[in-house]
Amino acid sequence: MMEKPTPLVITLAPTGIVPSRDQNPHLPVTPAEIAADVEQCFSAGARVFHLHARSEDGEATCRREVFAEIVGRVKQAVPQAIVCVSTSGRRFPSYQDRSEVLDLEGELKPDLASLTPGSMNFPRETSINSPEIIGRLAAAMQERGIVPEMEIFDFGMVDYVHYLIDKGVLRPPFVFNLLLGSLGTLSASPLNLALMVERLPAGSFWSAAGIGRFQSFMNALGVAMGGHVRTGLEDNLFLDRDKLRPATNARLVERIARQAEALERPLATPEEARRTLGLPALKL
Secondary structure (H helix, E strand, C coil), X not given: CCCCCCCECEEECCCCCCCCCCCCCCCCCCHHHHHHHHHHHHHHCEEEEEECEXXXXXXXXXXXXXXXXXXXXXXXXXXXXXXXXXXXXXXXXXXXXXXXXXXXXHHHCCCEEEECCCCEECCCCEECCCHHHHHHHHHHHHHHCCEEEEEECCHHHHHHHHHHHHCCCCCCCCEEEEEECCCCCCCCXXXXXXXXXXXXXXXXXXXXXXXXXXXXXXXXHHHHCCCEEEECCCCCCECCCCCCCECCHHHHHHHHHHHHHHCCCCECCHHHHHHHHCCCCCCC
């Protein structure tokens, strides 16, 4: 008898650090725009929202007060949303800058925060994640009851997570975004994704994400393999490989919902998503 399929959890990364309105006019930038996109995508089936902040001029920022407005608006619009905030070192290398968002408290406290366990090259810049900062960010998350969302771009990052677990720096639940296809990191292939999943700690939650033209392909693999998926304009600005049709976050989520329906895999309810991620039930 076949096992009942695990409900699919869709993570949306709506904004990111690099994309601009010049590249795609649908990119949400202001707190109000991000919250509106979250509300629309939640209705389409997304449950986890990986948030970056932008300043008034549209540039990336790590200021706590900007994140506070975004998270506040998101939770007001969608109280059941699972909120993940970014601690990216791509533009903000210091621990002080990157950890500001972890000090959000009360109703603004995020459920998850990103943690990249290694340094790497992007096509035009480098993301530096020193062992010291990785350890300090992980410790700050654990202290505040925020679950690290490990962003994995290469095999060595998985190995380093195992090291951190052995040292007691990381504890369950283990949540992973597997991001393949960015130039300078692991290429987007079925074999690479399967090998990466095989090397994850037992009981891990994982989402498959593809960068740029690889997004839909990797999302489909995540659905078919029984994992979960991450999509959004942070990773990919277009609906087609030829970059002729600008995407919206809602249409990217809707495309995954159709893939899941074709494979007879249900989308997770908000309660199922929290349970699958190992998060406590939400008290509304």
